[in-house]
Amino acid sequence: MEIVCVLALGILLGCFLVPQRLSRALHHLVQAGIVLLLFSMGVSLGAGDGFWENLKSMGLSSLIYAVLSTAGGVGLVILVSHLLPRYRKGEKP
Amino acid sequence: MIVVAVAGLLLGILCGSLWFPPQISAFFTEFSGVALNVLILAVGIDIGQNKRYFVQLRRYGIRIILIPLTTITGSVAGGILASMLMGKSLREGGAVGAGLAFYSVSALTVNDLISPQAGTVTFLANVLRELFAIILAPCLSVYISPYAAISAAGATSMDTALPAISQYVNREFLLISVFHGAVCTAAVPVLLPLLCHLLPT
Structure with a gap:
């Protein structure tokens, strides 16, 4: 819920306050933020109880589950995307 | 970008498990929540600056629901296929x-309804999926389809994966990504117990 509120606040700020010329700076901020977010997620994971033991004993089966469940969703969405409005591949505003 | 993202993640895991004292690790856990909010605010501003994409979204109509529905169906099917390949129970898959x-x-629910071991596998598998979604967002969006990047992210397409997706797709897809994440987030607590009861052990 908090995320939805923050997103809505951002949309309002973008509509009425933040000028378009800041969009490049925002792009760089987001790129740096993603790396920082992944670093923080890594710290939380590594500091969790028995992370390496769990990874050793259940890492491979977790990886297979992660790959196949992601691939299943992605594959089906690609099939169904032919029913959705067309877009240009790699389209970027 | 992918190399830097993976390096950041691995460095974080090493710092958390080997070098950082518990207080510093706890700080980063708190910090990731704040960082996520700042990122989502930036993505919101980006969407707000391009209001015309709200109008373009009308082209989808009711068909927009197909995107989360196929993600959910395909993910469950993929999990079941994985369990068959590894000789595990269909319920776990x-x-x-x-x-x-x-x-x-998901990890807490599986921990309660199946077993603590299955709960740990669920935790690791879904963390990996989230990490894949963030790290692979550029490749999936540009070389396969923006829908692929959104689908891979599952429930996180409205939060942690959204900033990564936002860097490589048309802004119209960001609104779809938020909608997709919201439906998936709402589906998990309902669908997971249902599958645990319906699927054979």
């Missing part, structure tokens, strides 16, 4: 797939 990268709720 369906449950892990239905986690949709929402690892906190």
